Amino acid sequence: MKLAFICPRLHEPGTVGGAETLVYSLARDAVAMGHEVEFLTTCAKSHYTWENELPQGAFERDGMTVRRFPVNENRDVGTFLRVQEMISRGQELTDDEEDAWLRQSVNSDTLIAHLRENGPGYARVIAGPYLFGLVEAACMEVPDKMLLVPCLHDEPFARVRRIRKMFEAVLGFLFNTEPEQALAHRLYNLWPKTEAVVAMGIEPFEGDPDAFARKSGITTDYVLYSGRREPLKGTPVLVDYMDCFRERTGRKVDLIMTGSGQVDVPPSMKGHFHDLGFVSEQEKRDVMAGAIAFCHPSVNESLSIVLLEAWLAGTPALVHAKGEVLKWQCESSNGGLWFANYPEFEEMLLLYLDQPDLARAMAEKGREYTIAKYAPDAVRKRFAAALKDG
Numbered sequence: 001m002k003l004a005f006i007c008p009r010l011h012e013p014g015t016v017g018g019a020e021t022l023v024y025s026l027a028r029d030a031v032a033m034g035h036e037v038e039f040l041t042t043c044a045k046s047h048y049t050w051e052n053e054l055p056q057g058a059f060e061r062d063g064m065t066v067r068r069f070p071v072n073e074n075r076d077v078g079t080f081l082r083v084q085e086m087i088s089r090g091q092e093l094t095d096d097e098e099d100a101w102l103r104q105s106v107n108s109d110t111l112i113a114h115l116r117e118n119g120p121g122y123a124r125v126i127a128g129p130y131l132f133g134l135v136e137a138a139c140m141e142v143p144d145k146m147l148l149v150p151c152l153h154d155e156p157f158a159r160v161r162r163i164r165k166m167f168e169a170v171l172g173f174l175f176n177t178e179p180e181q182a183l184a185h186r187l188y189n190l191w192p193k194t195e196a197v198v199a200m201g202i203e204p205f206e207g208d209p210d211a212f213a214r215k216s217g218i219t220t221d222y223v224l225y226s227g228r229r230e231p232l233k234g235t236p237v238l239v240d241y242m243d244c245f246r247e248r249t250g251r252k253v254d255l256i257m258t259g260s261g262q263v264d265v266p267p268s269m270k271g272h273f274h275d276l277g278f279v280s281e282q283e284k285r286d287v288m289a290g291a292i293a294f295c296h297p298s299v300n301e302s303l304s305i306v307l308l309e310a311w312l313a314g315t316p317a318l319v320h321a322k323g324e325v326l327k328w329q330c331e332s333s334n335g336g337l338w339f340a341n342y343p344e345f346e347e348m349l350l351l352y353l354d355q356p357d358l359a360r361a362m363a364e365k366g367r368e369y370t371i372a373k374y375a376p377d378a379v380r381k382r383f384a385a386a387l388k389d390g
Contacts, residue, residue, distance in 0.1 A: 001387065002036040003027075004115070006127035006138050008050075008106050010041040010066065018227070018305050019129040019151045025200045026126060026149070026174070028062050029380050037064035038122075040115065042071045042108050042134070047228075050075075050106050069111035080104035087156050098162045105133030112137050119145065124387060126174065129302075130166070131157055139166045146170040147194065147386065152180050152187075153300040154324070164188055174198045174386055176303030179328050196386035199303055201376030204367075207289025207313035218274060221353065222254040223318070224291035226284060226306045229261030234297030234320060236264065241297075241345045243269050248346065251353065253292065258284055288313035292359070293352050299323040308374055311335050311366030316359050318348055335366020 007023040030037050039061075043052040050071050058067045083101040086093060093101070111134065115125070119142045127138045128149030139146050148170050152158060167184065172194025175181040181197055184190060213219050223242060229235040235257070242255040243266055256274045257263060265273045276287065288294060294310035299322040307317050307329055317336025319326035321344075330336035337352075339345040352359045372378070 001123035002038075002121055003030050003387075004038045004040055004118075004122045004125045005030075006040045006111070006115070006125065006135065007129075008042055008132050008134050009044055009047065010039065010068070018301075018303070019149075021305055022151070022176070022200045022303070023126070023128050023149055026198070026383065027064055029201060029376065029383055030126075031063040032376075033380055033384060039064050039066045040111055041066065041068055042106070042111065043068050044071050044106070067111075067114065069108045069114065072107045072109055075107070076100075076104045084157075087160060090156055093160070095161075098160055101160070102133040102136050102162060105136075107133045107137060112141055115141050124171075128174075130163065136162065136166050139170050143169040144171055147172050147174050149174045149176075150180070150184065151176065151302040152184055153302060154183055155300055158183075158187055172196075172386070172389075174383070176200070177325050177328060179325050180302040183324075194386065194389050196382055196389070198382045198386055199374060199379060200305060201379035202305070202308055202312065202370065202374045203376060204371050205285055205312055207285035209286075209289040209314065211286035212283075212290045216274075218254065218256075220252050220254050221292045222256045222274075222290070223293050223295050223349070224256050224258075224288060224310075224315070225295055225297075226258045226288070226309075227296075228259055229257060229263050232298065232300055234299065235261070237320075238295055238297045239263065239265060239269065239273070241342055242273075244342055245346055245349060246272065249350065251350075253349070253353070256287060256291070258287065285309070285313050288315050291315050293318045293349060295319070296323070296326055298326065301325045304329060307336070308366075308370045311363060311370045314360070314363050314367065316352060316362040317366065318345070318352070333366045333369030335362050335369060337362075 005027040007020055009020045027037050027039050043054045043056050044050045045053045052070045056068045056070055079100050083097050125142050125145050126147045127135050129151035167188040175197045176199045254272045258276045258279050288310045294315045295318040296304055297320045299320050304326055317330055319338045321338040321340040327338045337348040339348055
């Protein structure tokens, strides 16, 4: 088949984003499966500014043709943020307000024009995640060919009427997890649709648990978080909990983060919080391997790739109990624990610290689960079946 993949950003070094990683991984899988692939994206690099920082045009990468298109520069960001705040507060929107929210979101008229002109030549179009005007416009341009990779969360934006219309218009879906699929069916009328839980393939790897200490000189125990640092990811909660943990227990445990975004650290955490920023894949694997636990405090995820990577590195997980998918990943694998409040966080982290044999056993369960369910061959098999059904 000739396939087009659409994502607002292209996954590349220095780009933090699970959705970008997922969509590009599926595109590479499609190449490996023998399909002709084009990857349509924008010239943006930052998910904060969405400025056109990268050159537009086409180039070859990983056996596919990548085409970059400029983000619309006439965005009214003020209107977008105003309506988005209304949605967040649960206010009812008019049709015009919903339209303004989507149109002033990240869009690329030139990308949609390319899709309109070349759409007849694509057997299928795969796009995601759902929460961008660009993705909504692509879905409504070629709904009969669209397999949406929604990366759906249980959030107010998922209940916007235009989002419902998009979900109910497209050909089908490539979900990340069974809980995400169930959520979509609770929110929308999706029968009959082509759908499958496909997720993302991850090659097994080994991390060196001593490499980070040798390189950095940091020899204390530490908890790790990797990804974007923002309230929706729960990182302020993690900083507060770690500060409280150190004060209450007297245990010398530091907090390390990789990725991007502002982190506000209280004075009491100075010297005990280490912001590594962007690191190489091997550095990330090594710092994961050396952690007491990998903590992901987000409550809005459709699949945590970094959680799977932490298990492959040999580290157990600690997640927020209100994160349905993260908790499901830990329950399904027996590779992690979850907390609903600070006392539970303290209890779980002390368990990992004081019972290292149990922590190692849980990490091994997570590794076995990841290799069995997210090996590239297993994912490609599910992906091939979804393309055939569509």
